[in-house]
Amino acid sequence: MTAGNARVKEARKLSRRSVRAERRLFLADGPNAVTEALAVPDCVVEVFATPAATERYADLADAAPVWTLVEDRAVAGLSDSVTPAGLVAVCRFLDLPQPADARLVALCAEIRDPGNAGTVIRCADAAGADAVVLAGDSVDPYNPKTVRASAGSLFHLPVTQTPDPYAAIRAAQHAGLQVLAADGAGEVDLHDAGDLLRAPTAWLFGNEAHGLPRELAAAADGRVRIPIHGRAESLNLSTAAALCLYETARAQRR
Numbered sequence: 001m002t003a004g005n006a007r008v009k010e011a012r013k014l015s016r017r018s019v020r021a022e023r024r025l026f027l028a029d030g031p032n033a034v035t036e037a038l039a040v041p042d043c044v045v046e047v048f049a050t051p052a053a054t055e056r057y058a059d060l061a062d063a064a065p066v067w068t069l070v071e072d073r074a075v076a077g078l079s080d081s082v083t084p085a086g087l088v089a090v091c092r093f094l095d096l097p098q099p100a101d102a103r104l105v106a107l108c109a110e111i112r113d114p115g116n117a118g119t120v121i122r123c124a125d126a127a128g129a130d131a132v133v134l135a136g137d138s139v140d141p142y143n144p145k146t147v148r149a150s151a152g153s154l155f156h157l158p159v160t161q162t163p164d165p166y167a168a169i170r171a172a173q174h175a176g177l178q179v180l181a182a183d184g185a186g187e188v189d190l191h192d193a194g195d196l197l198r199a200p201t202a203w204l205f206g207n208e209a210h211g212l213p214r215e216l217a218a219a220a221d222g223r224v225r226i227p228i229h230g231r232a233e234s235l236n237l238s239t240a241a242a243l244c245l246y247e248t249a250r251a252q253r254r
Contacts (some may be wrong), residue, residue: 005070006046006133006213007046007068007072008048008070008074008077008078009054011027011046011048011078011088011090012077012078014026014027014090015027015080015144017140017142017143020140020142021140023074023094024092024093025045025090025091025092025093026090026091026093026142026147027078027081027088027089027090027091027137027144027147028044028088028089028091028147029078029079029081029085029087029144029147029148030054030079030081030084030085030087030088030148031057031060031083031085031087032151032152032238033089033147033148033151033152033154033155034047034057034060034064034087034088034089034156035060036065036152036155036156036157037089037091037151038060038064038089039155040094040155042092042244043091043092043094043155044064044065044090044091044092045065045066045067045089045090045091045092046064046065046066046067046068046089046090047060047061047064047066047067047087047088047089047090048068048070048074048075048078048088048089048090049061049067049068049069049070049075049085049086049087049088050069050070050071050072050075050087051087052068052086053075053086053087054067054069054087056086056216060087062121062157064089072086075087075088079144080144080145080148081148085154090183091177092112093142094154094155094158094159096157096158096159097158098130098131098133098158098160098175099130099131099142099158100175102131102155102157102175102200103130103177103201104124104127104129104130104174104200104201104202104203104245104248104249104252105129105130105131105132105133105177105201105202105203106120106121106123106124106129106131106132106133106202106203106205106245107132107135107165107168107169107172107179107203107204107205107210108120108132108133108134108135108138108205108241109135109136109138109165109168109204109205109206109207109216110135110136110137110138110165110206110207110210110242111138111139111207111208111237112132112137112138112139112208113139113208114139114140114143114144114145114146114149114236115145115146116149116208116236116238117134117138117139117141117143117146117148117149118145118146118147118148118149118150118151118154119149119150119238119241120132120205120238120241121141121146121149121150121153121154121157121159122149122150122151122153123238123241123242123245123246124153124157124241124245125150125153125156125157126153127242127245127246127248127249128249129157129245129249130157130158131157131159131160132157132160133160133161133162133168133172133202134157134159134160134161134162135161135162135163135164135165135167135168136162136163136164136165136171138161140161141154141159141161146229152193155214161221165216166216166219168238169204169216169219169220172202173221175199177200177201177202178196178199178200178201178202178221178222179201179204179219179220179221179222180196180197180201180203180204180220180221180222180224180244181204181206181207181212181216181217181220181222182203182204182205182212182222182224182225182226182240182241182244183211183212183217183223183224183225184211184225184226184234185223185225186223186224186225187222187223187225188222188223188224188225189224189225189227190224190225190226190227190243190244190247191227191252193224193247194251195223195251196224196254197247197248197251198240198251198252198254201248201252203241203244203245203248204216204217204220205237205240205241205244206237208236208237224242224244226235226243226244
């Protein structure tokens with residue numbers, strides 16, 4: 001198929017959030033994402049691949065429900081990567097429910113950068129978290145850059161969206177989780193929070209540029225600061241999330 005083929009054109013429209021939401025479909029770009037998507041039952045609708053990628057990833061071609069050969073230019077139009085790997089899958093929304101017995105959740109409020117969102121999802125997966133919640137005016141988890149930055153982790157744990165961060169906090173508390181805000185002005189030092197972190201916990205992270213609004217941090221059950229020992233003003237979102245999630249995973253596994 002060429003880049004002008006009707007099916008390729010329709011798939012290319014999934015780069016827009018409104019189209020993804022309407023069709024409940026998204027694009028997974030590259031062998032890692034396609035591999036993880038194929039491991040989820042009924043997730044993949046179709047894979048577009050170049051002849052070279054088909055030869056290289058023959059095992060994926062055998063596993064796909066539909067594998068469509070396309071020219072290089074067609075795949076380039078579906079990929080947001082600088083150097084496309086030659087295969088892109090059209091996938092259904094995942095809709096994995098958060099487990100009722102969740103003990104570790106990342107709750108992100110107003111996260112706008114798709115790369116940051118994908119990295120937080122990847123960190124949460126690596127730390128053994130049970131779910132990620134993107135609350136408020138946050139980036140779409142199915143944004144192509146978010147999917148790529150998650151490095152396949154989007155397919156491993158529930159990632160949900162809610163328009164109201166306060167409702168997300170209340171829902172976490174109702175589910176038996178303490179909500180801890182990652183806040184540079186927090187009254188508890190992360191290094192001293194071991195006993196606190198043994199309880200089921202939802203970490204509340206704020207916007208990359210502005211952090212957590214004071215009112216939102218106040219709605220949490222506690223506010224925890226990450227100590228800065230050097231001269232850096234602060235840590236970026238994904239680094240802060242990794243530290244908080246891993247410290248909690250360590251405390252809960254003792």
